[in-house]
Amino acid sequence: MVFNSVAFFVFIVAFLVVYFNLKGRMRIWWCLLGSYFFYGWWDWRFLSLIAISTMIDYLLGLKLDQTDDSMKRKRLLGLSMVMNLGFLGVFKYFNFFADSFGDVLLSMGLEPSWNTLHIILPVGISFYTFQSMSYTIDVYQRKIPVEKDLLRFSTFIAFFPQLVAGPIVRASDFLPQFKRDIKWDWNRFHSGTAQFLWGMFKKVAVADSLAPFVDHAFFDPVSNSSMHLLIGVIFYAFQIYCDFSGYSDMAIGLARIMGFDFPENFRTPYFSKNFSEFWSRWHISLSSWLRDYLYIPLGGNRGGSFGSWFFMLFFMAIPVVLMGSVWLGIAFVIISLATWAYAQRNPAFKLQTFIYLNLMVTMLLGGLWHGASWVFVFWGFLHGFYQVVQRFVGPYFGKFMRWIQMPSWARDGVNMAIVFFFTCFAWIFFRSPDFHIATEVIRGIASFENFDFANVTNKFWVARGALLIAMLLAVEIAHARLDYKALVLERPVFRIASFAVIIWVISFLGTFGSNAFIYFQF
Amino acid sequence: MKNIYWILAFFLLTFTGDRIGGWMLESLVENSQFRYSRMYRGEAKADMLLVGNSRGLSFYQPYMEEFTGKSTFNLSYSAMPMNLADALVRDYIDQYGAPEYMVVDVTLCDRLNPQLIAGFNCYTPFSKRLSELIYETSPKVQIGGQVSHLFRNNGEIFQRALYYYNRLDEDWLLNREISTRLKSDVASVEAPTVELVPEMVEALSRLVSDAQSMGVKVRLVVSPYYLPFAQKIQNLDEMVAQVEAATGLEVFDYSRAMDRDVEFGDYQHINVKGSKTFISLLKHDGVLP
Numbered sequence: 094m095v096f097n098s099v100a101f102f103v104f105i106v107a108f109l110v111v112y113f114n115l116k117g118r119m120r121i122w123w124c125l126l127g128s129y130f131f132y133g134w135w136d137w138r139f140l141s142l143i144a145i146s147t148m149i150d151y152l153l154g155l156k157l158d159q160t161d162d163s164m165k166r167k168r169l170l171g172l173s174m175v176m177n178l179g180f181l182g183v184f185k186y187f188n189f190f191a192d193s194f195g196d197v198l199l200s201m202g203l204e205p206s207w208n209t210l211h212i213i214l215p216v217g218i219s220f221y222t223f224q225s226m227s228y229t230i231d232v233y234q235r236k237i238p239v240e241k242d243l244l245r246f247s248t249f250i251a252f253f254p255q256l257v258a259g260p261i262v263r264a265s266d267f268l269p270q271f272k273r274d275i276k277w278d279w280n281r282f283h284s285g286t287a288q289f290l291w292g293m294f295k296k297v298a299v300a301d302s303l304a305p306f307v308d309h310a311f312f313d314p315v316s317n318s319s320m321h322l323l324i325g326v327i328f329y330a331f332q333i334y335c336d337f338s339g340y341s342d343m344a345i346g347l348a349r350i351m352g353f354d355f356p357e358n359f360r361t362p363y364f365s366k367n368f369s370e371f372w373s374r375w376h377i378s379l380s381s382w383l384r385d386y387l388y389i390p391l392g393g394n395r396g397g398s399f400g401s402w403f404f405m406l407f408f409m410a411i412p413v414v415l416m417g418s419v420w421l422g423i424a425f426v427i428i429s430l431a432t433w434a435y436a437q438r439n440p441a442f443k444l445q446t447f448i449y450l451n452l453m454v455t456m457l458l459g460g461l462w463h464g465a466s467w468v469f470v471f472w473g474f475l476h477g478f479y480q481v482v483q484r485f486v487g488p489y490f491g492k493f494m495r496w497i498q499m500p501s502w503a504r505d506g507v508n509m510a511i512v513f514f515f516t517c518f519a520w521i522f523f524r525s526p527d528f529h530i531a532t533e534v535i536r537g538i539a540s541f542e543n544f545d546f547a548n549v550t551n552k553f554w555v556a557r558g559a560l561l562i563a564m565l566l567a568v569e570i571a572h573a574r575l576d577y578k579a580l581v582l583e584r585p586v587f588r589i590a591s592f593a594v595i596i597w598v599i600s601f602l603g604t605f606g607s608n609a610f611i612y613f614q615f
Numbered sequence: 616m617k618n619i620y621w622i623l624a625f626f627l628l629t630f631t632g633d634r635i636g637g638w639m640l641e642s643l644v645e646n647s648q649f650r651y652s653r654m655y656r657g658e659a660k661a662d663m664l665l666v667g668n669s670r671g672l673s674f675y676q677p678y679m680e681e682f683t684g685k686s687t688f689n690l691s692y693s694a695m696p697m698n699l700a701d702a703l704v705r706d707y708i709d710q711y712g713a714p715e716y717m718v719v720d721v722t723l724c725d726r727l728n729p730q731l732i733a734g735f736n737c738y739t740p741f742s743k744r745l746s747e748l749i750y751e752t753s754p755k756v757q758i759g760g761q762v763s764h765l766f767r768n769n770g771e772i773f774q775r776a777l778y779y780y781n782r783l784d785e786d787w788l789l790n791r792e793i794s795t796r797l798k799s800d801v802a803s804v805e806a807p808t809v810e811l812v813p814e815m816v817e818a819l820s821r822l823v824s825d826a827q828s829m830g831v832k833v834r835l836v837v838s839p840y841y842l843p844f845a846q847k848i849q850n851l852d853e854m855v856a857q858v859e860a861a862t863g864l865e866v867f868d869y870s871r872a873m874d875r876d877v878e879f880g881d882y883q884h885i886n887v888k889g890s891k892t893f894i895s896l897l898k899h900d901g902v903l904p
Binding site: 279315316318537540542543547548553554556557585588589590592593596597600601602603605 | 618621624625628629632633636640755756759763765766768769771774775778790791794795796797800881882
C-alpha cells in the first residue's frame with residue numbers, strides 16, 4: 094500500500110477513527126496490527142521477516158541487559174549484526190555479489206556456472222534493518238535502556254508511516270513516545286495534514302510529473318539531444334528529491350497526527366553551499382546513522398582503525414579485480430605504501446589520511462546501502478571524493494572569492510551552483526541502470542550537439558516540470574524565511590485556503606497512476 | 616468557530632474552487648486554436664482529413680494545400696492509437712459530414728495508448744464518444760474527471776490547447792536534421808519490428824469501411840523512415856500486407872522511398888524539407904488529388 098493511493102486513504106481514515114477511540118495498550122496493539130496490515134498489503138509473506146528481525150533484536154536486547162561480561166556482550170552484538178546484515182545480504186545483495194564474483198572468475202579466465210536465486214527484495218528491508226540494528230548498538234553502548242515490552246518494541250520496528258522508506262527513527266527518540274498520553278489534538282492534526290499534503294504535492298505533482306521525461310532521457314540517451322539529456326539530469330535531481338522527501342514528509346505528517354514526533358529528514362538540500370552541508374540536509378536520518386554507527390566507530394575525525402584500512406582495501410581491490418588490470422593494482426599498492434610511509438613521519442598527515450579514509454569508506458558503504466549495483470557504489474565514491482577534494486580546495490577557493498571581493502550573496506550562489514552541478518553529475522550514475530548508459534548520458538551532454546531548446550522532444554513535459562520546480566522552490570524559500578505556522582496554520586481561513594490550494598494544484602498538475610516511490614527499492 | 620465547521624468550509628471551498636477553476640480551463644480549451652478545439656468548435660471543415668500518429672504530422676498542411684488545392688484538416692497526434700483516431704474521425708464526420716478524402720498513416724495501428732486517450736479528458740465536455748472511450752480504457756480517469764473538473768484538464772493535451780490558444784498548429788513539423796550521433800549509431804540499432812495490434816487493425820478496417828460507405832476516398836499510406844533504419848525493420852512488408860488484407864485497400868508504402876539525410880529529423884520522422892518531397896511523391900503517384 095502506498096500513501097498516494099485510494100486504498101491508503103480508506104485505510105488511514107478507518108485506522109485513525111479506531112486509533113483515537115482506543116487507549117493504552119489496546120491502542121499500541123491496534124497500531125501494530127495496522128502496521129502489519131499495511132506491510133502485508135504488499136506481500137504478507139515478508140511479515141515473517143519483520144517478525145523474526147524484531148524477535149532477534151528484542152531477545153538480544155534483553156540478554157545484553159542481563160550481562161556485564163564485556164566478551165559476552167560483544168558476542169551478542171556480533172550476533173545481532175550477523176543476523177541483520179545476513180538478512181540484508183541474502184535478500185538484497187546475494188545476486189549482486191554472486192554476479193560480481195562470477196565476473197571476477199571470468200576476468201581470471203575461469204567460467205563459473207551457477208544460477209543466481211530469484212529473490213524478491215522485501216520493501217523497506219534496508220530501513221527497518223538499520224532501525225533495528227541501531228537499537229541493539231545503543232543498548233550495547235548503554236546509551237538507552239532496554240525495551241522489555243515486546244509489543245512496544247514490535248511497533249517501533251513496524252510502525253507503518255515510516256516502515257518502508259524511512260525516516261530511520263532511533264529507538265532513543267521513538268520508544269519513549271509510546272509512554273505519552275496521546276489524545277486527539279487539532280493543532281497536531283493541522284500541522285500533520287499540512288506536512289502530509291506538502292509531501293503529496295512533492296510526490297504526485299513534482300516527482301511523478303518529472304518522471305516520464307527523465308525515463309525518456311535515460312532509456313535511450315543516444316537518440317536524445319544534449320539539451321534534452323541535460324534537462325533530464327536536472328529533472329532527475331528534483332524528481333528523486335521530491336520523491337523521497339515527499340515520502341518523508343507524508344510519514345512525518347502522519348506520525349504527527351497520530352501523536353508522534355519524528356525528526357526532519359530533508360532540509361532544502363539543493364541550497365547547500367558545500368558537500369558536508371549537503372549531507373547534513375539530505376536524508377538526514379541515514380547520514381546521521383552512518384555518522385554515528387559507521388564513521389565514528391571507524392575513527393571519525395580522531396584517527397583510523399583496522400576497519401578503515403580493511404574497507405578501503407576491499408573497495409580498492411574491486412576495480413582492480415573486475416577490470417583485471419595488474420597495473421592498476423600495482424599503482425594502488427604504490428600509492429598506499431607511499432601514503433603509509435609518509436604518514437609514519439608526519440602525524441598531521443596521518444590523521445588527515447585517516448579522516449579521508451573514514452569518509453570514503455562511509456560514503457562507499459552509504460552508496461552500497463542504496464542498492465545492489467556498482468553504480469550506487471560509484472555514486473557513493475563520488476560523494477566521498479567531493480568531500481575529500483572540498484577539504485583540500487575549499488579554503489583556497491574561499492580565499493580566492495574574498496580576494497576578488499565577491500559579495501557574500503554571490504559567493505553563496507556560486508557555491509550552491511557548484512554543489513548542485515556536481516551533485517547532478519553523481520545523480521547520472523545513480524539513475525543509470527549501468528555504467529554504459531551513464532557514460533552515454535555524459536557523452537551526449539558533453540557533445541553539445543543540438544544544444545538548443547528546439548531540439549528537446551516533449552517540450553510540454555519540460556514546461557510542466559519547470560513550472561512545478563519553480564513552485565516547489567518558491568514555497569521552500571518562503572518557508573525558510575517566513576513563519577508558516579504563525580502566518581498560515583494558526584489562522585483558520587488561511588489554513589483551509591492553503592490546504593485547498595495544494596489539493597487544486599495536485600488535481601490539476603499531479604500525475605496519477607505511476608505511484609511507486611523510488612526509495613522503496615532501497 | 617468550531618473545528619468541524621472549518622472542515623465543512625474546507626470541503627465547500629475545495630469543491631467550489633474546483634468547479635470555478637474547471638469552468639475557466641474548459642473555456643480556455645474551447646476557445647483555443649488547437650486542432651481539436653477548432654474541430655469541436657465547428658471551425659475545421661475541410662476537403663481532406665489527415666490521420667496518423669507523430670508520423671502523420673508529415674502531412675504538412677501548408678504544402679499539402681499548395682500541392683492539391685484542397686483544404687486540409689490534420690487530426691494526427693504523437694503516439695495516437697487507432698481507437699482514439701477512430702473516435703475523433705467519427706466526431707468530425709458527425710459535425711461536418713464526410714470529407715472528400717481521408718489519408719491515414721497506418722502505423723498508428725502499432726499501439727494501445729490508454730495514457731494518451733486519458734489526456735483527451737479535457738475534450739469530454741464536447742464529445743460523448745471520447746468520454747465513453749476514456750471510460751473504456753481508463754475508467755478511473757474518466758470518473759476522476761467527473762469528480763474534479765480541474766483533474767479533467769490535467770494533462771499534456773490541455774497544455775497544448777493552452778499553448779495554441781492564440782496560434783495555429785497547422786504549420787508545425789520537425790525542423791531539425793538528424794544528428795550525426797544518430798546517423799553513426801544506426802548500424803548498432805538492433806533490428807526493430809513494427810508490431811500491429813490486431814484490435815487497432817480491426818478498428819481501422821471498420822473506419823475505412825464506414826468512411827467508404829459515406830463516399831470518402833480513403834488512402835492508406837506508410838510515411839518514410841530514415842532509410843538505413845527502414846532497411847533494418849524486419850517486417851515492414853508483412854505489416855503492409857496485414858493492413859491490406861484487413862481493409863481490402865492498397866497501402867502506399869513510402870517507408871523506404873526517401874534517402875536524403877537532410878530530409879529527416881530522426882529515424883522515424885521526416886522534417887519540413889522531407890515533407891515537401893514526400894507530398895510531391897504522394898501527388899506524383901496519384902495518392903493525393
